[in-house]
Amino acid sequence: MTDINIDRQRLYYVGNLSIFLIGLGFAVRANIAPDLQADIYDQIDLVNSAAMVGQAIGITFTGFALTLLFGSAIVDLIGIKRMLLLSASAYVLGSLGLLAAAVMPVSGAVEAVVLLSLLLTGLGWGAVEAASNPMVATLYPQEKTHRLNILHAWWPAGIVVGGLLGVAIEQFGLPWEVNVLVLLVPAVIMACMVARSTFPVTERVAAGVPFAGMISELVQRPLFWLFWICMFLTAASELAPGAWVDIALTNTVGIPGILVLVYVSALMFVMRHFAGPIVKRISSIGLMIVSCAAAGLGLYLLSLADSPLLAFAAATVWGIGVCYMWPTMLGIVAERFPRGGAVALGLMGFAGGMSIQFVLPIMGAIFDEAKARAAGGSELLSSLSPEAMAQALRYASVESFQSVAVVPMLLIPVFAIIWLADRKRGERSSRSMVESGTPVP
Secondary structure, three states, X not given: OOOOXXXXXXXXXXXXXXXXXXXXXXXXXXXXXXXXXXXXXXXXXXXXXXXXXXXXXXXXXXXXXXXXXXXXXXXXXXXHHHHHHHHHHHHHHHHHHHHHHHOOOOOHHHHHHXXXXXXXXXXXXXXXXXXXXXXXXXHOOOOHHHHHHHHOOXXXXXXXXXXXXXXXXXXXXXXXXXXXXXXXXXXXXXXHHHHOOOOOOOHXXXXXOOHHHHHHXXXXXXXXXXXXXXXXXXXXXXHHHHHHHHHHHHHHHOOOHHHHHHHHHHHHHHXXXXXXXXXXXXXXXXXXXXXXXXXXXXXXXXXXXXXXXXXXXXXXXXHHHHOOHHHXXXXXXXXXXXXXXXXXXXXXXXXXXXXXXXXXXXHHXXXXXXXXXXXXOHHHHHHOOHHHHHHHHHHHXXXXXXXXXXXXXXXXXXXXXXXXXXXHHHHHHHHHXXXXXXXXX
């Protein structure tokens, strides 16, 4: 680094903490989703409550996507430091809003407060991604995919901690609102660390690439937009089932679904540290092909799981599949389009966030439709016995997972074509070097 005041190791810790915070927030939302449904949305509309809670959790991803879209465009202007401070503030305000909603009488007003509060946590999430991804790409320009995978290993670490705390809170009979308090501590710690740190300018600014040049790099490169479209589907394969797993698997395997999410997250935390050696052997695109195949198979197996053992086995396959998707897609774009800067990374995150905003309500609608179908009609839902309702919920859970299983399979031929094109290009490059007498690395 050219600035001697930059402490690269400290900033990497700040980045890890910021990603840990958004993983923690993801787990907290998964923990409280059933409580929001039971305490608020079932009281408002029992027939459509799953779709409503899906919309509520999904608005988090809208906030995430919007902050990435606009935050990535202005992070060079306001700086990484201010963006991270904005993130911490949004998490604090969103958490306080959820606590306020918990004591309000059930009405349209409380529904609006929940939506606004979840939107704020999504804005905080997006601000983290808008700042941390370009920061790490700037700090480690020669190993972007590897370092971004390690950075995003702290996302599942946050899910593990938040998930286990959620289980403990439930087991000890504590109010579900305690989950929300868990978000406040790391948000305050992050704000303090950020306030006392010196940050570099982004890679694009350091290279002297003007904003117009950054936009031109993306507009004139069709391959970037192909990756952008692919990000919609890879994010849907990872994050939508993750946000839905507690509601769905709790109904099918007889254990809290959050435990399965915690297990998968622990697996992801370990595996993401080994992304660098894997990429060196099969390339980033090759890794995405393997990931999509495993993700599709894992989601289908999750829909069939009817016992804890089968659920964890299926979750292992799904976890291996989705483990590398998000950070590797960011790494591919950072390596192939370096002049695209923070905007390129932000647009990828925007695609991922908007994908979930659409997919979660769809999963909820599929769940509600299947639930009503199993009951013999939506008008009969309120009269079902507990055993019959449990059976209807199990059937609905299977349907919602199977609906997503096809998504990653659609990407396999796309990544295979890119992989073949890269390989052919590499072979031509090697032949040219041999013909010119240049040693081939």
